[in-house]
Amino acid sequence: MNSRSAGTLAVGRVKFFGQHRGEVNSSAFSPDGQRLLTASEDGYVYGWETQSGRLLWRLGGHAGPIKFCRFSPDGHLFATTSGDCTIRLWDVAEAKCLHVLKGHQRSVETVSFSPDSKQLASGGWDKRVVLWEVQATGSWDSAIFIWDLRTGTPVISHQELEGHSGNISCLCYSASGLLASGSWDKTIHIWKPSTRNLLVQLKGHVTWVKSIAFSPDGSQLASAGYSHMVKVWDCNTGKCIETLKGVLDVAHACAFTPDGKLLVSGAADQARRQLRCTIKSPRASQI
Structure with missing residues (x-):
């Protein structure tokens, strides 16, 4: 595939999951694809049977809107984040x-979640990234903390990963356990959580970083800023190896396919209010 080619994603059967009492802020499939999570502004997380669309549960407890949800890679846990400044592990x-x-x-x-489901990273409006023993967390206070989830309370002397000067907007683990954090400061940091070392800082976005994704082998990182372009980085050198410009409005998300040969980016076209998808082949990949 030519790295400059683009296509529109075909939409087949559409299912609606419509029992929410507020806006849907996030969604996530379980690793086996049999369940779907949706996080709502109404303060509840909903669990659905993917094939039938049947509502399995509607879980409350947060004192504010639920902002994000994600399953652990082993499928045994899921996490929710909220405007109430907490994360709940389910x-x-x-x-x-x-x-x-x-x-x-x-x-x-x-x-x-880390690939082994033992660490969680969280981030938010306090510019803080918090690392939990079962998972890692990030926030808007530009710091990262280490927590012990086995006891449900933070360790006495928590540790921070410092370096960002803006709110932390996205987090992603690589298959090898490295942690990338994207921020409103227009940069991406790649950390080694076990040593709390900052390995490389990626600079080049002109707007805040909205979404990041490691390639399956961890050698590349894709990032979508609040703009019309997606960047692909070499994780070892920190250099941008490709800037992909598609027929998109603001690029809301980016993700590699499991084989690492394709990079998918999605955006909401403000003029037509449609979700569009651009599929690219990173320069380093051969198809």
Whole structure:
């Protein structure tokens, strides 16, 4: 595929999951694809059977709107973040809350599980990235903390990953366990959580970073800023190896396919109010 080619994603059968009482802020499929999570502004997280569309649960507990939701890679847990400054860790099988993680000072906007499901990263409006023993978390206070989720409370001497000067908007683990954080400061940091070292800083976006995704082998990172372009970076050198410009409005998300050969970016066309998808082949990949 030519790296400059673009296509429109074909839409087949459409299912509607319409029992929310507020705006839907986030959604996530379970690793096996059998369940779908939706996080709503009404303060509840909804669990659905993907094929039938049947509502399995409607879970409350947060004291504010739920901003983000994500399953752990092993499928046993899922996490929700909220405007109430907390993260809740849930058991999938029993649909119950196991831990309430407190530490952020403002709304928590994003979380990401490590590949082994033992760490969680959270980020939010306090510019803080918090690392939890079972997972890592990020926030808007520009710092990162280490927490022990086995006890449900933070360790006595938590540690911060400092470096960002703006709110943290997105987090992503690589398959090898590296952690990338995107920020309103227009930069991306790649960390080694085990040593809390900043390995590389990626600079080049002219707007805040909205979405990031590692390639399956961890050698490249794709990032979507609040603009019309997606960048692809070499994680070892920190250099931007490709700037992809498609027929998009603001690029809201980016993701690699499992084989790493394709990069998908999606955006909402403000003029037509339609979701469009541009499919690119990163320069380093051969098809």
